[in-house]
């Protein structure tokens with residue numbers, strides 16, 4: 001038995017070396033981007049390691065240039081670090097580079113691309129994006145839900161006020177804001193909200209979403225993803241992924257999708273005004289446009305793409321505001337001048353508060369939640385700059401470096417919202433140096449929700465509280481923790497929130 005296994009492994013190894021040799025022969029004619037010398041089987045993996053975060057990739061760009069290639073075992077990874085090449089990938093050749101790579105773990109969580117975020121560019125993606133646009137990504141939706149957002153934010157502010165430690169030792173403000181973000185998105189999806197941070201259903205949901213993010217963003221499975229011969233050793237990890245995926249989709253189905261269907265069958269069809277996102281999506285399923293799995297993967301996508309990204313950005317913004325009291329006061333002064341002291345900010349106000357907007361842009365510049373965008377991919381061999389890009393390469397646009405490169409940003413490592421006051425750089429991608437939401441076909445459709453939600457939450461907190469570091473500390477820690485392509489604050493800030501009269 002053991003001998004058979006050994007023979008099998010040797011055969012696999014020989015086949016692999018043969019394949020590499022053949023692909024080398026074939027790739028001879030390609031003019032590949034520069035990069036460190038790759039060794040057989042491992043490629044550059046042993047040199048560059050697992051953690052290919054935005055900072056490490058920026059350092060490699062300084063050495064190899066605005067485009068370089070890393071071979072991570074069997075996978076080609078192309079990293080783009082200039083505004084011109086970013087434009088090429090995201091705009092000019094947006095179709096060629098508009099697909100996504102997945103890896104062994106993302107294959108599990110997305111059912112091999114049955115979702116929208118991780119599917120290749122094509123008919124399925126177009127249909128899913130169209131079906132999701134009406135219930136989530138239009139100004140009409142913003143107008144339909146702005147009162148619900150304002151009320152959720154007000155409720156978070158009230159809860160924070162009620163806690164005595166808020167104004168003394170401080171609280172981990174993220175916890176209450178996380179409940180707020182779940183309530184905002186679950187109201188839009190299912191017309192549901194969770195009463196408190198202890199709500200058992202909320203706790204289950206949060207735990208499963210957290211587990212999904214941790215498993216997907218971890219570097220622990222790289223070896224089996226890069227080097228297929230090692231994949232058998234990943235069996236245990238992938239088994240856990242499958243279990244989490246099943247439990248999560250079952251939770252979405254049993255507690256939310258089916259509940260909504262039951263409600264519609266007992267109360268009769270919902271009227272146009274009462275329709276929430278899932279009603280639109282189930283209609284698409286009834287028409288045969290998508291299947292039940294696609295419905296659940298849409299719910300899955302919103303859970304990961306919408307809630308934590310916006311929450312991380314909120315956390316970073318609050319941390320910087322705590323660390324820069326003069327900026328905090330400037331935001332408060334602007335709110336007082338434009339709206340009047342004590343008049344709570346509402347959604348239509350957000351566009352006439354340039355300083356608040358600048359603070360949000362600066363937060364998204366310095367602390368991009370998805371600093372390398374969601375990985376892109378070219379299905380077919382393609383050209384980029386003067387180089388050939390092998391088919392199915394993973395293309396990372398280092399959006400963080402574009403927005404933090406001292407060549408075109410003054411003091412990029414400092415939090416200076418004023419830089420956004422004079423020029424007309426928008427978060428929507430009118431300038432290829434600043435792409436916190438990407439740009440083009442695969443850009444973030446959620447920007448239309450994320451920007452007003454961020455402005456409302458941060459504006460309202462600053463109107464309601466003086467936000468300070470905890471006693472004995474002059475600043476909160478803004479160290480980072482990155483994953484496969486996500487970036488968040490390492491230590492959730494403890495913040496003192498002193499109510500303002």
Ligand code: HEM
Pocket residue numbers: 090116117118129136301302305306307309310313368369370373374375376436437438439441442443444445446447449450
């Ligand atoms: C501050 C908050 C957010 C940030 C920084 C952010 C950032 C991004 C980025 C960088 C991408 C990838 C762009 C690319 O690959 O070119 C993306 C994709 C996406 N985002 Fe967001 N996002 C945020 C909030 C949201 C929200 C609130 C939603 C939904 C309600 C959302 C839904 C999506 C979806 C569905 C995609 C995939 C688009 C596609 O592949 O076609 N995001 N986001």
